[in-house]
Amino acid sequence: MATTDTDGEPAQPDDVTQEATPPASGPSTSAFPPIGDYGFISDGEVTALVAPSGAIEWMSVPRMDAPSVFGAILGRHAGAFGLGPSDRTVPDARRYLPGTMVLETSWGTSTGWLIVRDVLVMGPWHHQHERSGTHKRPPTDYDAEHILLRTVRCASGEVQVVMDCEPVADYGRVPVVWSYTGDDYSQGVARAEGTDLELVLTSDMRLGFEGGLATARTLLKEGEERFVAMSWHGAVPPRTFAEAYDKLVWTAHHWQHWLARGNFPDHPWRSFLQRSALTLKGLTYAPTGAIMAAATTSLPETPQGSRNYDYRYSWIRDSTFALWAMYTLGFDWEAVDFFSFLLDVATSDGEVQIMYGIGGEAELPERELPHLPGYAGASPVRIGNAAYDQVQHDVWGAILDSVYLHAKVQEHIDERIWPLMEALTQRAMDAWREPDRGIWEVRGEPQHFVSSKIMCWVALDRGARIARMLEQTKRAEEWSALADEIRDDVLTHGLDERGVLVQRYGSDALDASVLLAPLLRFLPQDDPRLRATVLAVADELTVDGLVLRYRPEETDDGFHGEEGTFTICSFWLVSALVEIGEVDRARRLCEKLLSLSGDLQLYAEELDPRTGKHLGNFPQAFTHLALVNAVMHVVRAEES
Numbered sequence: 001m002a003t004t005d006t007d008g009e010p011a012q013p014d015d016v017t018q019e020a021t022p023p024a025s026g027p028s029t030s031a032f033p034p035i036g037d038y039g040f041i042s043d044g045e046v047t048a049l050v051a052p053s054g055a056i057e058w059m060s061v062p063r064m065d066a067p068s069v070f071g072a073i074l075g076r077h078a079g080a081f082g083l084g085p086s087d088r089t090v091p092d093a094r095r096y097l098p099g100t101m102v103l104e105t106s107w108g109t110s111t112g113w114l115i116v117r118d119v120l121v122m123g124p125w126h127h128q129h130e131r132s133g134t135h136k137r138p139p140t141d142y143d144a145e146h147i148l149l150r151t152v153r154c155a156s157g158e159v160q161v162v163m164d165c166e167p168v169a170d171y172g173r174v175p176v177v178w179s180y181t182g183d184d185y186s187q188g189v190a191r192a193e194g195t196d197l198e199l200v201l202t203s204d205m206r207l208g209f210e211g212g213l214a215t216a217r218t219l220l221k222e223g224e225e226r227f228v229a230m231s232w233h234g235a236v237p238p239r240t241f242a243e244a245y246d247k248l249v250w251t252a253h254h255w256q257h258w259l260a261r262g263n264f265p266d267h268p269w270r271s272f273l274q275r276s277a278l279t280l281k282g283l284t285y286a287p288t289g290a291i292m293a294a295a296t297t298s299l300p301e302t303p304q305g306s307r308n309y310d311y312r313y314s315w316i317r318d319s320t321f322a323l324w325a326m327y328t329l330g331f332d333w334e335a336v337d338f339f340s341f342l343l344d345v346a347t348s349d350g351e352v353q354i355m356y357g358i359g360g361e362a363e364l365p366e367r368e369l370p371h372l373p374g375y376a377g378a379s380p381v382r383i384g385n386a387a388y389d390q391v392q393h394d395v396w397g398a399i400l401d402s403v404y405l406h407a408k409v410q411e412h413i414d415e416r417i418w419p420l421m422e423a424l425t426q427r428a429m430d431a432w433r434e435p436d437r438g439i440w441e442v443r444g445e446p447q448h449f450v451s452s453k454i455m456c457w458v459a460l461d462r463g464a465r466i467a468r469m470l471e472q473t474k475r476a477e478e479w480s481a482l483a484d485e486i487r488d489d490v491l492t493h494g495l496d497e498r499g500v501l502v503q504r505y506g507s508d509a510l511d512a513s514v515l516l517a518p519l520l521r522f523l524p525q526d527d528p529r530l531r532a533t534v535l536a537v538a539d540e541l542t543v544d545g546l547v548l549r550y551r552p553e554e555t556d557d558g559f560h561g562e563e564g565t566f567t568i569c570s571f572w573l574v575s576a577l578v579e580i581g582e583v584d585r586a587r588r589l590c591e592k593l594l595s596l597s598g599d600l601q602l603y604a605e606e607l608d609p610r611t612g613k614h615l616g617n618f619p620q621a622f623t624h625l626a627l628v629n630a631v632m633h634v635v636r637a638e639e640s
Helices: 241-260 270-282 316-329 332-345 395-410 415-431 450-469 473-493 512-519 528-540 567-579 583-595 621-639
Strands: 039-042 047-050 056-060 068-070 080-085 093-096 103-108 112-124 142-166 174-180 187-192 198-203 208-210 213-221 225-231
Touching: 039 103, 039 112, 039 270, 047 112, 080 103, 080 112, 112 213, 112 241, 142 241, 174 208, 213 225, 225 241, 241 270, 270 316, 270 621, 316 332, 316 395, 316 621, 332 395, 395 415, 395 450, 415 450, 415 473, 450 473, 450 512, 512 528, 512 567, 528 567, 567 583, 567 621, 583 621
Parallel strands: none
Antiparallel strands: 039 047, 047 056, 056 068, 056 080, 080 142, 093 103, 103 112, 112 142, 142 213, 142 225, 174 187, 187 198, 198 225, 208 213
16 A cells, blocks of 8 residues: 555655654675665666665666666776765665655765655656557556656755766776766766767756766755756656656656555555565566566675676566565556566477576576676676576476466466467476476586476476366376376485475485475475475574575585575575464564565575675565565464
């Protein structure tokens, strides 16, 4: 539901007296802010990360997976866009305007109080006279305006304001040159040699240009306001503060109205569900409906380590949790858009990769960027992802489970996709006996991973259910029998002597991916093997209660060194504990996980169990999907 003020009306963006979130983390010995301290904004085509200092340190245009123009999060020379007081870098408070993706940062200085708001502007649908060449999903009433808007207001006293905008194209490799576009100092354009990049900077502050740096300095007194807008793709930027404010209000109301479509329980954890919903929407590439795994590349899973990957792509394995979360929270349109993206990328013969570009691209070649030192020295920095051509047997189960879930919710399945369902099921039938790289995309030797076998079981089980819905009785019987055969094989070769599901055949190593077994109904809830598996992971594969995906010393993943606990696995454990009736334990773990979110309720991929710091790419869609699942498990258990 939308947040309202005391009069019952939507909260207005100029209401600065509402309670703010706690202050961000204090200064670190690193020049890089903690990963979990970044703010995230999006317009469905472009995303940006805002550091606590008020500097935008990650942003790519013209779409989420393009080369960065602000890349300081991976190298301090790779471009940033700062706006704030001249004598402060640590804010007093940050928050999102309630129910929105408008980020507010506030500083109290020795002379006054300053408030900066950042937003990627949304506006009415603007493809009025010709069909968009990029949008594959049905048009909506709103669209990205291709404007990054920053407003600044002096709430009391007076504050010296500093703006420094220095984009560097192509991941920090190509500097830009600014030039004025008019007779005054209010607008300029940045171009980078050898690229088609063109960024327009517009402000009611006087702009100065020095090569690739655009600057402005002004003293604001109580009640005074200024704006600066960066635009691209021929967007029409605001020319006055009144115009800028109108765009900010329109965008804030857009997000509040969008959130109002959702179904959120009246529960103390509702704000986490709402922020997760907004984050997942922000990670959705609107033209295709693809959900991007994270907004960033190469943020390290291990401090100063080499487990650094590009997550700006869409993983098929996210589909089951994505559809479940969206349908559960009432966002059916977004679920249908993502489901349509899945059908777009699946070929008629059932050939499916584990991941795709957000535009549906099949080839995602991986390469390193040695000119970037990486976040806090974590190298190499990678773009692209070599895992796209790995063999992983979970993809068919993920898609078929998505089809089944979609059919149950919509109470309909289009018979035109039946040939694709047959092909996907046949792929699982042909592959389930073979080894693969597993859900964690290990770069060691292929293995008979238990979770991959379970997902092949899902493919046959859901295929049989879909066949029954379409009265394909013979197929249903055939696939159901093979599903039973796969389950029997797993229970013969994938259990240790205690009756616990293990990581792979021939090993006693534990793996958090087996927590999917209760969530996917691989065994009945009261099966003792299921209970033993969940409790073994909870007791033996955790550090201070947080779950490791596996122990690196027991797994040939192609890398060396430690890694943090995987937050998605910890949220899976919450859901799995509820499934076996351990509701109190599940609630305590969920409370702990929610307490470890950043001050803006955002999550990276991992948590360092010793410090609570976030590790890995940020914000992470899979983590927020698992959060929704876990919180709803606990809430429903409390209501029953």
